[in-house]
Structures are given as C-alpha cells and as structure tokens.
Amino acid sequence: MPIYFLKRVLYVIPITLAVSFFCFSLVHLSPGDPMDAVVSADAPSEVVAMVQRAYGFDRPLPEQYGRWVLRAVQGDLGLSAANGRAVTAEVFSALKNTLLLAFAASLIGFTLGCVFGTLAGYFQGSLLDRLVTGIAVGGVSVPHYWLGMLLVIVFSVELNWLPSSGAGPGSSSDWAFEWAYLRHLILPAVTLSVIPMGVVTRTVRAMVADILAHEFVEALRAKGMAERQVFRHVVKNVAPTALAVMGLQLGYLLGGSILVETVFSWPGTGLLLNNAIFQRDLPILQGTILVLALFFVMLNLIVDLAQAHLDPRIQRG
Amino acid sequence: MTLAAAKPAAAATQAPLVEIADLTVRFRTPTRQAHAVNGVDLSLQHGEVLTILGESGSGKSVTLRTLMRLLPERRTELSGRVSVDGEDVLAMSQRQLIRFRGRTASMIFQEPMLAFDPVYRIGEQIAETVCRHEGVSRREGMARALELFELVRIPSPQRRLANYPHELSGGMSQRAMIALALSCRPKLLLADEPTTALDATVQIQILLLLRDLQRELGMSVIFVTHDMGVANEISDRIAVMYAGRIVESGRVEEIIGQPRHPYTQGLMASRASEAQRGQRLQAIPGAPPDLADLPHGCAFAPRCPQATDECLTAVPVARTLSGSHWAACCRLDA
Numbered sequence: 001m002p003i004y005f006l007k008r009v010l011y012v013i014p015i016t017l018a019v020s021f022f023c024f025s026l027v028h029l030s031p032g033d034p035m036d037a038v039v040s041a042d043a044p045s046e047v048v049a050m051v052q053r054a055y056g057f058d059r060p061l062p063e064q065y066g067r068w069v070l071r072a073v074q075g076d077l078g079l080s081a082a083n084g085r086a087v088t089a090e091v092f093s094a095l096k097n098t099l100l101l102a103f104a105a106s107l108i109g110f111t112l113g114c115v116f117g118t119l120a121g122y123f124q125g126s127l128l129d130r131l132v133t134g135i136a137v138g139g140v141s142v143p144h145y146w147l148g149m150l151l152v153i154v155f156s157v158e159l160n161w162l163p164s165s166g167a168g169p170g171s172s173s174d175w176a177f178e179w180a181y182l183r184h185l186i187l188p189a190v191t192l193s194v195i196p197m198g199v200v201t202r203t204v205r206a207m208v209a210d211i212l213a214h215e216f217v218e219a220l221r222a223k224g225m226a227e228r229q230v231f232r233h234v235v236k237n238v239a240p241t242a243l244a245v246m247g248l249q250l251g252y253l254l255g256g257s258i259l260v261e262t263v264f265s266w267p268g269t270g271l272l273l274n275n276a277i278f279q280r281d282l283p284i285l286q287g288t289i290l291v292l293a294l295f296f297v298m299l300n301l302i303v304d305l306a307q308a309h310l311d312p313r314i315q316r317g
Numbered sequence: 318m319t320l321a322a323a324k325p326a327a328a329a330t331q332a333p334l335v336e337i338a339d340l341t342v343r344f345r346t347p348t349r350q351a352h353a354v355n356g357v358d359l360s361l362q363h364g365e366v367l368t369i370l371g372e373s374g375s376g377k378s379v380t381l382r383t384l385m386r387l388l389p390e391r392r393t394e395l396s397g398r399v400s401v402d403g404e405d406v407l408a409m410s411q412r413q414l415i416r417f418r419g420r421t422a423s424m425i426f427q428e429p430m431l432a433f434d435p436v437y438r439i440g441e442q443i444a445e446t447v448c449r450h451e452g453v454s455r456r457e458g459m460a461r462a463l464e465l466f467e468l469v470r471i472p473s474p475q476r477r478l479a480n481y482p483h484e485l486s487g488g489m490s491q492r493a494m495i496a497l498a499l500s501c502r503p504k505l506l507l508a509d510e511p512t513t514a515l516d517a518t519v520q521i522q523i524l525l526l527l528r529d530l531q532r533e534l535g536m537s538v539i540f541v542t543h544d545m546g547v548a549n550e551i552s553d554r555i556a557v558m559y560a561g562r563i564v565e566s567g568r569v570e571e572i573i574g575q576p577r578h579p580y581t582q583g584l585m586a587s588r589a590s591e592a593q594r595g596q597r598l599q600a601i602p603g604a605p606p607d608l609a610d611l612p613h614g615c616a617f618a619p620r621c622p623q624a625t626d627e628c629l630t631a632v633p634v635a636r637t638l639s640g641s642h643w644a645a646c647c648r649l650d651a
Contacts, residue, residue, distance in 0.1 A: 214431065215426060215428060215431040215432050216431060216432055216433055216434045216435070218387055218426075218432075219424075219426055219432040219433070220434065221387060221415075221418065222385055222387055222418055222419065222423065222424045222426075223418065223419035223423060223446045223449075223497065223498075223500075224415045224416065224417070224418040224419030224420060224446065224449055224450060224501075225415070225419075225445075225446075225449065226415050226449075229445075229449070233434050233437070236434075236436050236437070237434065237435070237436055310436065311435075311436055312435075312436065312481045312483075313435065313436075313481070313483055
C-alpha cells in the first residue's frame with residue numbers, strides 16, 4: 001500500500017515536465033509574434049531588438065524553454081508582456097478568485113448532484129427518477145454562458161436583486177466573507193454549478209442503482225441490517241467513483257470557466273487567459289496554463305490517493 | 318465456546334420450527350404476472366435438515382426468500398401463512414423484520430464472493446452483525462468473529478479477519494459466509510445452493526462442514542439445491558418442487574430409493590451415475606412451463622411419459638404413500 005502511494009506520487013514528476021513542455025510549445029506554435037504585445041508596429045528596430053533581448057525572445061526556443069522552466073521552478077514566471085507586472089503575482093491573484101468561484105460552484109453542484117443522484121438511484125423508474133434525470137440532462141446540455149446571461153437578465157436587470165459583474169463592491173481585490181461580496185458570487189457560482197450538478201447526478205444515480213442490484217445488498221438485509229446501515233454500505237461503494245468524477249469536474253471548474261468569467265467579468269484565471277489571448281501576452285498565457293495544468297495534476301493525484309484509500313481493490317495495481 | 322446450543326430434548330413433542338401453509342408468491346410487472354410459488358405447504362422440526370430439490374425457476378429460492386421476506390415488496394404479492402419459531406413472518410413490521418433476520422433465521426448464498434460487501438473487511442462485516450443484534454461493543458464483535466472463524470475451521474483466522482472479500486478463495490469465502498450466518502446463533506439456517514459455485518472438492522468440504530455444524534449446534538436447516546448428490550449427503554427429508562409446487566416429499570431414502578412422482582423419477586434417471594458408459598443421459602424431454610401461463614392441470618403433464626387426459630383436468634392433490642412420504646400425481650391411484 002505505501003508502495004502504491006509512493007509510485008503514484010513519483011508519477012507526478014514526468015507528467016509535470018511533459019505538461020510544461022506542451023504548454024510552452026503550444027503557445028509558441030500559435031501564429032503571431034509575441035513582440036506585437038510589447039512594442040508598437042512602428043517602433044525603431046533597435047528598440048525592438050532591445051526589448052526582445054530583455055524578454056529573451058531572441059534566444060533559440062529550446063534555450064527559452066530551459067530558462068523558463070528553471071525560473072518557474074523558483075516561482076518566477078517572468079513579466080507580463082502587456083503591462084510588465086510579475087506573471088506569478090497576476091496568476092495567483094486570479095487563481096484565488098477562480099478557486100473561490102470553483103469551490104462555491106462545486107459546493108452547490110456536488111451537493112445537489114449527490115442528493116438527486118441518490119434519490120433517483122433508489123427510486124429508479126419512478127416519476128421522481130424521471131424528473132431528476134430530466135434536470136440532469138438539462139444541466140449538462142444548457143450552454144452555461146447563455147444561462148449566465150439569462151440569470152443576469154432576470155436577477156440583475158429585471159429584479160435588480162443581485163449584481164451582474166465583478167467579484168465585490170468597487171474595485172477592491174481582497175475578498176471577504178461578507179454579504180457585500182457573497183452577493184457577487186451567487187450568479188456566477190449558480191451558472192457554473194449546473195454542469196457538475198448534471199454530471200454528478202447521472203454518475204451517482206447509475207452507481208447507486210448498480211450497487212443496489214448487487215447480491216451483497218440482499219445479504220446485508222438478510223443479516224438484519226436496517227435501511228440506514230445498508231445505505232452506509234452503498235455510500236462507501238459509490239464513493240470512489242463519485243469522488244473521481246467530482247475531482248475531474250472540480251478540475252474543469254478550475255480551468256474551464258473562461259466563458260462564465262467573461263460573462264460576469266469575474267477577475268479569475270479565465271478572464272486573465274481571455275485577455276492574455278487578445279493581447280498576445282505570451283508570458284501570462286504560458287504561466288496561467290502551466291499553473292492550471294499543475295492544479296489538474298495535483299487534483300488527480302489527490303483523487304487517486306483518496307480512491308485507493310476508500311477502495312481496497314485499487315491498490316493492487 | 319458458547320455457541321453450542323443445547324440440543325432439543327424431545328423434538329417430537331415440540332411444535333415445528335417452520336410452518337408454511339398454502340404459500341402463494343406472485344411477481345408483478347406492468348405487462349405480466351409470474352406465478353412463482355403456487356400453494357406450498359411445508360413444515361420443519363427443530364434440528365431437522367430439509368432439502369428443497371428442483372430446477373431453475375421451480376420456485377425453491379423464492380420459497381426460501383419468503384421465509385425472511387427478502388423479496389422486493391413493491392413487486393411481490395404474498396398470500397398464505399409463514400411462521401418461524403411461532404412468529405408470523407408475513408405480518409411482521411419492518412422493525413420486527415430486521416430483528417428477526419440474521420438472529421432467528423439467517424441465510425448463506427450461492428455466490429459467497431458476491432454476498433460480501435467488497436469494500437469492508439470480512440471481520441468488520443461479521444462484527445457488524447453481532448453488534449447489531451446483541452448490542453455489544455465492536456471489540457466483542459470482533460472477538461466473536463474470531464471464535465466463528467475457528468468454528469468454521471478457517472486457517473490463521475486472525476489474519477483472515479483483516480482480509481477483504483476479494484482476497485479469499487471461493488471455499489474460504491463460503492466458510493466466512495457460514496461464519497457470518499451463524500454469528501447470532503440462529504435457530505434456522507437457510508442455504509441457497511451454497512455449493513453450486515464451488516469446485517467439486519471444495520463442495521464436499523463445505524457440505525461436511527455444514528453437516529457437522531448442524532449437528533453440533535442443533536439448528537434446523539433448509540437447503541435449496543438442484544443437485545441430488547448434495548441433497549442425499551446432507552438432508553433428513555427432501556421436498557421436490559416443480560413449477561412452484563411441491564410434487565413429492567419424504568425421507569431421503571424414500572425419495573432417492575423409491576421415487577413415485579414421474580418428475581422425481583425423471584430426475585433420478587437423468588443422473589450421470591445411473592447411465593451406462595457410452596450411452597446418452599436420460600434427460601426429461603421438453604422444458605419447464607412458463608410461470609406466467611401455467612397449464613390448467615398438472616404442470617408436469619406436458620412432459621410426463623405417463624400423462625393421461627385426467628392429468629389435464631385439475632391440479633393433482635397429494636397422495637400419502639407411507640408415513641411421511643407423499644406425492645401429487647393422479648397416476649398413483651391407477
């Protein structure tokens with residue numbers, strides 16, 4: 001068992017290197033010149049050359065990659081090409097906001113998903129099951145930027161209950177656990193929660209129905225277990241799969257909210273990426289993608305270890 | 318060792334442990350209705366071993382599950398009377414039912430590997446049952462689990478308790494299943510084809526173990542199987558089921574030695590040991606009837622070599638042949 005854990009942790013190193021290589025090369029393979037973001041088109045050539053040297057864009061690509069990785073290991077992702085600020089600070093400030101949004105959305109989505117899925121699984125084929133399945137399919141099918149705009153129209157424009165954009169009152173960048181900030185969180189979090197809610201509902205429903213059909217459930221009843229105790233057994237059997245799905249969904253939430261963050265002007269990594277793409281700000285782009293990718297890697301690690309802890313059959317691998 | 322209960326002193330004077338009278342079980346689906354059990358009468362004395370013999374779909378497992386009311390309530394229609402240890406099983410509330418299951422009656426299953434929860438240790442699953450029924454601490458539950466593992470002769474029991482189900486072999490997990498079933502000293506053990514999924518050599522070991530334990534603990538056992546060799550090995554009495562009815566019942570030597578119902582005779586003739594080397598086995602022609610559409614008279618008549626028109630008119634009643642031996646066949650009068 002400790003060997004499995006060690007092996008799984010060591011796997012992270014080659015994965016991380018591969019990830020860093022891909023996000024460096026992808027950005028450089030895309031068309032356009034990174035210098036466009038830094039200097040205006042009519043700048044004198046010696047200025048261009050100077051800036052190129054300053055950013056290191058004049059070096060061969062493998063050397064650029066090597067330097068970038070070496071500095072990244074020390075926590076330095078370079079300077080933004082658009083505004084000269086440290087990429088690390090920019091990314092982490094945005095990441096904080098995205099994390100906040102992602103956790104709020106997953107709290108809503110996972111809670112509803114688990115409750116709906118369990119109910120539907122237990123009462124498979126009933127009216128309740130069909131209703132819940134309908135909601136779940138709707139959840140994964142609705143484009144969430146469209147849902148976001150719809151919610152803004154209803155709750156911000158028409159009813160004027162909740163703000164439509166930003167992470168808090170004014171332009172303050174510090175978040176606080178207060179109503180003034182929370183009300184900014186509600187609409188984007190609800191919008192983002194719809195897909196994970198649908199996915200988790202469907203997974204949990206299928207798993208619960210599957211486990212309930214197992215012979216050991218009948219055996220549990222045959223030895224006099226009350227429904228509550230049978231439920232505990234069902235939960236522990238469903239948990240590994242449900243956790244894996246939730247881990248992946250959380251991963252998507254952490255990186256995949258470009259559209260929703262743009263709709264709500266939420267100052268997170270999605271908005272940062274969006275702006276960096278339009279401004280051709282390569283250092284920001286690389287830095288953000290790298291940090292998000294590493295987040296995914298760590299999340300998968302945690303999910304795998306948690307699964308192995310819950311399900312003894314996994315550790316043999 | 319506290320498990321060895323005192324043997325009933327005078328079994329004959331006691332009321333039977335199990336009494337089933339006119340039991341009917343129907344399964345409903347939106348489109349059809351299956352008549353799984355059609356008027357079964359059965360009784361079992363204290364300390365007696367009864368085998369219900371029959372092929373797939375004969376209603377033997379359904380009858381067994383009815384004794385613990387394990388069938389899905391929403392889709393099952395039960396009628397008749399089932400009493401175990403003086404309690405009316407069909408009238409029990411959910412609360413009474415969960416006290417009854419695992420304590421008065423318990424069950425071992427055909428596939429021991431599938432009957433344990435794969436994500437809990439074997440020891441925990443046994444301790445859980447003991448804690449549930451006897452309100453003892455987890456420690457005491459585990460101590461009992463260890464005693465039980467010794468009782469069912471599992472080697473290095475302490476280590477095995479910490480195993481997960483997938484880490485045990487088939488025979489070992491059936492022993493563990495038996496340990497689990499015996500954990501609260503049930504008066505009635507229900508065994509649903511407990512040796513069918515095992516290798517032939519392991520089958521014998523499990524059968525011998527069950528027979529020894531039954532004698533040691535003095536409990537009553539209902540054994541369900543389609544294997545006549547198994548029935549012969551373990552039981553005092555055999556009831557042969559066909560299409561949801563008992564067609565013949567009697568002591569082992571009566572059923573094996575002098576089967577009187579054509580179906581039982583067909584079963585005996587189809588055994589490999591009866592056949593001559595190089596000859597085809599004497600299989601019963603045809604197939605069991607559709608339980609949603611049973612024939613009007615004797616359900617076996619369409620496959621019966623001795624059938625006459627009389628067989629198709631009404632379901633034959635039981636004819637007593639000798640003390641405890643009876644069969645339900647019109648041709649016995651002829």
